[in-house]
C-alpha cells in the first residue's frame with residue numbers, strides 16, 4: 284500500500300452482472316480521492332451510489348477503465364451499511380475481537396486495538412453490554428469501530444444513518460467527525476442534504492455518471508457571484524443541487540430567501556450555525 288498515493292478511478296464502467304450488452308450501472312466514472320478528505324456522495328435512488336462505493340471498497344470489479352487503489356491498498360475495505368449487518372459477538376468487545384481474530388491480528392495486540400477503537404466512537408462504557416440492548420446508532424458505531432480496529436484506510440458509510448432518528452444520527456455523525464479530525468478519510472453516502480453539506484466535497488451521481496464533483500457551496504448556491512448578484516425570482520436553476528432535483532439544506536434555503544430580499548453574505552452559509560454567524564456578523 285502506498286500511503287501517499289490517491290485512490291483513483293479512471294473512466295470506470297460497471298455493468299449489471301458483468302453483462303456488457305446491458306445498460307451500465309456506472310459509466311465513465313473519473314474520481315480521485317485524497318487521504319484525509321471527507322467526501323459526501325449523493326444521488327437519487329438507483330443512481331449508482333452503492334455500486335460506486337462497492338467499487339471503491341474493492342468488492343465490485345470495474346468492467347472497463349482503471350482503478351488505482353493507492354492508499355486504500357489491495358484488501359477489500361469493510362464498510363458500514365444502512366441495515367444491521369450480521370453480528371458474530373454478543374457484545375461490542377466480542378464483536379471486535381472476532382473481527383480482529385478473523386483478520387489474523389496477533390493476540391497480544393487485540394485488546395489495545397479493541398479498546399482504542401471503542402473509545403474513538405465513544406463506546407468505551409458500553410463495551411460489555413449486550414448488542415441487543417444498544418440503540419441503532421450505537422450498533423452502527425460498533426460497526427464503525429470494527430472498521431477502525433481493522434485499520435480500514437477509508438471509513439465508508441453507505442446511508443448508514445438513514446434508519447436512525449435525529450439523536451442517533453447526530454451521535455454517529457459526531458463520532459465520525461471526531462475520527463475524521465484525526466486524519467481518517469471518510470466517504471459518506473447520504474440522502475440527507477444537511478449531512479452532505481458538512482463534507483469538504485460533494486460527489487453527485489446521476490444515472491450512473493458523476494454529475495457534480497466539487498465544493499458544497501458551489502453545489503448548493505451555484506456560481507456564487509452570479510447568485511449573489513442577480514439571483515432571480517424563481518430561485519431555481521442556478522445551482523447543480525437544483526438541476527439534479529435535490530432540496531438544499533434548510534440553512535441554504537433560508538439564506539437564499541434572505542438574499543432574494545437583498546441580504547448579502549460574506550460567506551455562503553451551509554449550516555444553521557454558519558447562517559447564525561453570518562446574521563450576527565451583520
Ligand SMILES: Nc1ncnc2c1ncn2[C@@H]1O[C@H](COP(=O)(O)OP(=O)(O)OP(=O)(O)O)[C@@H](O)[C@H]1O
Pocket residue numbers: 299300308326327328329330331332333334335
Ligand atoms: N446486480 C444487478 N443487476 C441488475 N441491476 C442492478 C444490479 N445491481 C444494481 N443494479 C441496478 O443499478 C442501479 C444502481 O444501483 P445502486 O444500488 O448502486 O444505486 P443507489 O444509488 O445506491 O440506490 P439507492 O439509493 O436506492 O440505494 C439500480 O437501478 C439497480 O437496480
